[in-house]
Amino acid sequence: MLDADSEVPVPLGVRLTLGRAAVQTIADRAGVEVLHIKGNAVDPELRVATAIGTDIDILVEPSDVALLDRELKRHGWRTYSTFVWGSPFGHAQTYAHDVWGYVDLHRFFPGIRLDPARAFALLGRASHQMVFAGTPCRVPGVVEQAAILVLNAARGGDGPDLRRVWQDAEPERRREIEGLIDALDARVAFSAATGGLEAYRDERDYRLWKVVSEGGSRSAEWRARVRAAPTLQQRLRIIARVPLVNVEHLSHRLGRQPTRGEIVAEFFARPARALGDMRRSRARGRR
Amino acid sequence: MTRLVVPDDVGVEVVDGIVYVAHLPDGPIAVLDGIAAFIWGEALAGEREDLPSRVSTATSRPVQEIAEAVSEFIDDLLRRGLMLARSSDAVAAG
Numbered sequence: 001m002l003d004a005d006s007e008v009p010v011p012l013g014v015r016l017t018l019g020r021a022a023v024q025t026i027a028d029r030a031g032v033e034v035l036h037i038k039g040n041a042v043d044p045e046l047r048v049a050t051a052i053g054t055d056i057d058i059l060v061e062p063s064d065v066a067l068l069d070r071e072l073k074r075h076g077w078r079t080y081s082t083f084v085w086g087s088p089f090g091h092a093q094t095y096a097h098d099v100w101g102y103v104d105l106h107r108f109f110p111g112i113r114l115d116p117a118r119a120f121a122l123l124g125r126a127s128h129q130m131v132f133a134g135t136p137c138r139v140p141g142v143v144e145q146a147a148i149l150v151l152n153a154a155r156g157g158d159g160p161d162l163r164r165v166w167q168d169a170e171p172e173r174r175r176e177i178e179g180l181i182d183a184l185d186a187r188v189a190f191s192a193a194t195g196g197l198e199a200y201r202d203e204r205d206y207r208l209w210k211v212v213s214e215g216g217s218r219s220a221e222w223r224a225r226v227r228a229a230p231t232l233q234q235r236l237r238i239i240a241r242v243p244l245v246n247v248e249h250l251s252h253r254l255g256r257q258p259t260r261g262e263i264v265a266e267f268f269a270r271p272a273r274a275l276g277d278m279r280r281s282r283a284r285g286r287r
Numbered sequence: 288m289t290r291l292v293v294p295d296d297v298g299v300e301v302v303d304g305i306v307y308v309a310h311l312p313d314g315p316i317a318v319l320d321g322i323a324a325f326i327w328g329e330a331l332a333g334e335r336e337d338l339p340s341r342v343s344t345a346t347s348r349p350v351q352e353i354a355e356a357v358s359e360f361i362d363d364l365l366r367r368g369l370m371l372a373r374s375s376d377a378v379a380a381g
Contacts (some may be wrong), residue, residue, distance in 0.1 A: 008318040022311050103359060
């Protein structure tokens with residue numbers, strides 16, 4: 001009477017809700033602390049209309065990242081993009097699951113310069129539970145969620161979120177958000193979203209936020225990443241990766257695992273692309 | 288008497304009268320629509336023993352006509368681990 005094997009479409013919102021419950025179950029069994037963020041984990045007070053996102057975002061206590069990575073893989077989650085290649089910030093790793101879709105596991109949140117473990121504690125200080133498909137999941141307090149959404153908007157120019165949580169916020173709420181932003185040492189990214197970024201020209205991550213929030217060439221992004229790295233060791237690590245091919249990105253572009261020949265071809269195509277970037281930048285500069 | 292309950296490792300989401308129920312954390316997701324969704328809700332609301340009569344009343348169908356199908360459906364849910372049968376006393380005691 002119950003045919004669980006037949007293919008029936010499941011609405012995205014349902015998949016996300018059940019997916020959050022699935023991820024939380026894995027985290028609970030492993031004893032891993034997780035905060036559910038963005039999408040359908042956003043408090044209705046801050047959520048734009050019915051925006052629920054397209055994937056699941058979680059922030060993980062940094063010392064538990066390796067453990068949760070192992071447990072997710074044990075339960076059918078496959079790595080879709082890694083910390084190294086996923087974004088200029090190296091903040092999240094994406095996993096895909098045949099039933100639940102995608103989850104972004106954040107080991108820190110871009111724009112926050114405070115030590116990730118201390119930032120996790122701060123973002124979880126006023127946390128409360130939101131129930132997904134019967135499973136209690138921890139979400140940050142409303143002010144903490146607002147700060148996360150503003151910092152998120154700095155990367156994608158998410159107008160509706162920014163309007164709702166910052167531009168339309170009462171003065172008292174704005175003061176609370178700014179206080180938290182200062183405690184998280186996140187003023188540069190915050191200014192990239194809300195205005196006044198130029199006041200931070202001397203900060204190491206200024207150029208990165210300039211490129212991310214306003215756009216720029218790939219080579220400009222790489223230079224900004226190197227400059228934003230807090231230590232010499234991290235700078236060298238980024239520089240070492242510059243000539244490597246992003247195989248994950250190439251796989252997603254091709255829709256399959258690239259052949260050795262395609263990886264070699266991409267390796268030689270990238271300097272040409274960077275050269276193209278440079279020529280375009282110069283042409284713009286002359287105008 | 289028997290009460291039917293949702294096991295701890297099963298997630299349930301109801302949207303627009305459709306019940307989506309899944310084993311956590313691995314799935315799959317089972318979709319219960321129409322009469323299946325109705326029986327799911329009724330099954331959790333009272334004793335298993337009088338479930339056919341409650342479904343019969345709600346659907347205006349003779350109880351002897353539906354009792355077997357309702358029982359098979361519940362057995363299937365139990366077999367799949369999507370529901371759990373417990374004594375009413377144990378459920379009342381929490």
